[in-house]
Amino acid sequence: MPRTNEPGRSVSSRLLQVLFSFGPDQSALSLTDLERRTGLPHATVRRLAMELTDVGALSRNHDGRFTIGLRLWQLGTLAPLTESLRTSAQPFMEDLYTALRQHVQLAVREGAEAVIIERLSAPRAPGLVSQVGGRLPLHCSGVGKVLLAHGGGDLIDGVLSGKLRRYTPRTVVDPTALRGELAECRRTGTASVRGELTTGADSVATRIVDGDGMVVAALSVVVRTGSVKHQAALPSLIASGLGISRVLGWRPGIRIRDV
Amino acid sequence: MPRTNEPGRSVSSRLLQVLFSFGPDQSALSLTDLERRTGLPHATVRRLAMELTDVGALSRNHDGRFTIGLRLWQLGTLAPLTESLRTSAQPFMEDLYTALRQHVQLAVREGAEAVIIERLSAPRAPGLVSQVGGRLPLHCSGVGKVLLAHGGGDLIDGVLSGKLRRYTPRTVVDPTALRGELAECRRTGTASVRGELTTGADSVATRIVDGDGMVVAALSVVVRTGSVKHQAALPSLIASGLGISRVLGWRPGIRIRDV
Incomplete structure (x- = not known):
C-alpha cells in the first residue's frame, strides 16, 4: 500500500x-x-x-x-535464514564438492524465483549462470523445481498459469508435464534437469528440510551434459541434503510439509 | 556533514x-x-x-x-570488492582448508577494523570469535596486523596512539613493540599471533596483493594453541596468498605498496 x-x-x-x-x-x-x-x-x-x-x-x-x-x-550478512543455512550447509557442500568436483549450489525461494545463497565452483566445470545472490527461474532450474514442488498449491498454480519462459529448446513449458515432474519431485525429494536453463548444463537437486518438516532450501550439483551420470551424482547429493537437514533439526519420520 | x-x-x-x-x-x-x-x-x-x-x-x-x-x-552481495575477492579466493581457501583442516578466513580493512568476508570452518578446531561480516581489531588479530602494517603511516599512527584494548594477558599493547612487529610484517608479508585475541587460539596471516601492488586483503589460518606449529602452516598459507594475489593480477616483481 x-x-x-x-x-x-x-x-x-x-x-x-x-x-x-x-x-x-x-x-x-x-x-x-x-x-x-x-x-x-x-x-x-x-x-x-x-x-x-x-x-x-x-x-x-x-x-x-x-x-x-x-x-x-x-x-546483509545478518539475514538469519541465509547465515544459519550457509553455516549448516558449508561443510556438507565442501565434502560434496570434494567428492564430485562439480559446481555445488544452495538456493532458497523468494517469491516466484530461486536465489542462490551459497556456491562452490569447480574451475573446469561448465560456466554457471548465477553468482551468489543471483536468481534462477523456478520452472526450469534444478533448485527451482525442488522449491516450486514444495511451495504449495497456490504457488504452483500461479507459476504454471503464468508465462513459462523457454530458455532453451529443452525447457519444459507444458503445464501438464511440469505438474507431473513436480508430483514426482515431492515423492522423491529430488529433481533432474537436462539443458533446460542453459544448453550443455545439467543439474540434479534435492530438498533441505528443517525440524518442522518445512522445505527451506534446495541443494544442487550442476554438471556439463554427459560428463556425469545423474544416477551417479544423486546418492551423494541426497546424503548431503539429509545431512544438512539433520543439522537443521530434521529427523527421519518427520513429515515433509509444503509451505 | x-x-x-x-x-x-x-x-x-x-x-x-x-x-x-x-x-x-x-x-x-x-x-x-x-x-x-x-x-x-x-x-x-x-x-x-x-x-x-x-x-x-x-x-x-x-x-x-x-x-x-x-x-x-x-x-549486499553486489559489493564489488567482496564478491570478486571471495570468488578469487574461494578455491585457494578450500585447498588450504583441505590441507590443514583448520579455520581459514579472509578479511579486508574497513576504517580501523578488519572485516571477515569469507570463512571456512573446521568442526573440531577452536571456536572462532567472528562470523562472516564480523569485525576484528587491527592490533591483535592475525589478519588485523597484516592489514594495519600495510595501511599506511597515518593509519598506524592513529591506531597506535589510540587506546589499544588488552583482550588477553598476551595481547601486545606496547606501541614500540607493535611498531617492530608491523615493520617485520611489511618485510615478510606475514604475521603470527599467539593467544592475543582469544586465549588458546593462534593465528598466522598473510597479505593478498592486487595487480597494482596494493594490499587489498589478508588471509589467515586460526589454530588451537600448540596444535599446529606456525612454521608448518606458513608455507601453505603463503602459497595460497600468492595464488589469490596472482588471480587478482599481481606478479613477482610488482612492488608492494601501502594504501
Whole structure:
C-alpha cells in the first residue's frame, strides 16, 4: 500500500529506490544511471547517493560510479535464514564438492524465483549462470523445481498459469508435464534437469528440510551434459541434503510439509 | 556533514538509522528495541520498519521481531570488492582448508577494523570469535596486523596512539613493540599471533596483493594453541596468498605498496 502522498514515506521510498536500482547486471551506476533508473531529479539522486555513501551503504569508484558498499554487505550478512543455512550447509557442500568436483549450489525461494545463497565452483566445470545472490527461474532450474514442488498449491498454480519462459529448446513449458515432474519431485525429494536453463548444463537437486518438516532450501550439483551420470551424482547429493537437514533439526519420520 | 535541518535528509537518515540498528549481536530487534536504539518515536519507527519490510529489506519473525531480509542480503552481495575477492579466493581457501583442516578466513580493512568476508570452518578446531561480516581489531588479530602494517603511516599512527584494548594477558599493547612487529610484517608479508585475541587460539596471516601492488586483503589460518606449529602452516598459507594475489593480477616483481 504505497502512500506516496505522505511526505516522510515519499522521501524514504526514494532512498530505497536508489538502493534497489543496483542489481546483478548493474552493480556500478553513475548519477545519470541512477536518475534514469529511479526517474528522480538530478539534485535528489545526488543528495541521496551522497548520503548513502557517507554511511558506507554505497561506495564510490575512481570513475565516479557508485557501487554497493562494505557496510551494506555486512548488514546483509545478518539475514538469519541465509547465515544459519550457509553455516549448516558449508561443510556438507565442501565434502560434496570434494567428492564430485562439480559446481555445488544452495538456493532458497523468494517469491516466484530461486536465489542462490551459497556456491562452490569447480574451475573446469561448465560456466554457471548465477553468482551468489543471483536468481534462477523456478520452472526450469534444478533448485527451482525442488522449491516450486514444495511451495504449495497456490504457488504452483500461479507459476504454471503464468508465462513459462523457454530458455532453451529443452525447457519444459507444458503445464501438464511440469505438474507431473513436480508430483514426482515431492515423492522423491529430488529433481533432474537436462539443458533446460542453459544448453550443455545439467543439474540434479534435492530438498533441505528443517525440524518442522518445512522445505527451506534446495541443494544442487550442476554438471556439463554427459560428463556425469545423474544416477551417479544423486546418492551423494541426497546424503548431503539429509545431512544438512539433520543439522537443521530434521529427523527421519518427520513429515515433509509444503509451505 | 549532517544537515539535519533539511527535512528530506532527516527522513532518509532516520531510515538508515533503523537499518543500521542491526548488528552481529542484535540480529533480531523488536519495535521497542528499535525505538531504544534509534531514539525515534514509536509511530516513526513502526512506519519505517513496515516500509523496509514491504520492500524485503527487513523481514518479520513469528515473534514479531524484525531481522535483515533476503533482498537486503542480495543487495549486499553486489559489493564489488567482496564478491570478486571471495570468488578469487574461494578455491585457494578450500585447498588450504583441505590441507590443514583448520579455520581459514579472509578479511579486508574497513576504517580501523578488519572485516571477515569469507570463512571456512573446521568442526573440531577452536571456536572462532567472528562470523562472516564480523569485525576484528587491527592490533591483535592475525589478519588485523597484516592489514594495519600495510595501511599506511597515518593509519598506524592513529591506531597506535589510540587506546589499544588488552583482550588477553598476551595481547601486545606496547606501541614500540607493535611498531617492530608491523615493520617485520611489511618485510615478510606475514604475521603470527599467539593467544592475543582469544586465549588458546593462534593465528598466522598473510597479505593478498592486487595487480597494482596494493594490499587489498589478508588471509589467515586460526589454530588451537600448540596444535599446529606456525612454521608448518606458513608455507601453505603463503602459497595460497600468492595464488589469490596472482588471480587478482599481481606478479613477482610488482612492488608492494601501502594504501
